[in-house]
Amino acid sequence: MERPDLGTDIQLQHRLTLGSALQLETVGGDLVTTTGLDNLSQALWLRLGVPRGDLTNLGHPDFGSRLHLLIGRLATPETLALARAYVREALRREPRIAEVSRVDVAVNPVDRGELLIAISLRPVGKADPIDLSLTFALEPGQVEATAHAAAGR
Secondary structure: OOOOOOOOEEOOOOOOOOOOOOOOOOEEEEEEEEEEEHHHHHHHHHHHHOOOOOOHHHHOOOOOOOOHOOOOOOOOHHHHHHOOOOOOHHHHHHOOOEEEEEEEEEEEEOOOOOEEEEEEEEEOOOOOOEEEEEEEEEEOOOOOOOOOOOOOO
């Protein structure tokens, strides 16, 4: 059965980078909540940012992704392919997703130590797809080695 309700949760500030932290959003001392597609978007960020298995002791052994395994790697075609596979694998475990139609991973041209991830998916109970994008830091200062032809040899 399809659930058109995408849930409600506490709104968080977060980034998928090495050494990041989650912060609660508050207004006037009260916690801010997020619902619907915004909640799904936040849930997907969390699912992709949490190392798979980290919530085993809380009863959620399959929550998370394996993206953390890419930290410290160079942004090579193999790394991009692994990132795509890890994102798809994590999204398959999200019960609020009916279909994932696209996962693109590219190197950020401004910061080659970051991956740009673009996702197109259709939530359960919704007719139209939504697009999400995020960045994932491989490691500060990590860049892909490039070959240069030596002149005069």
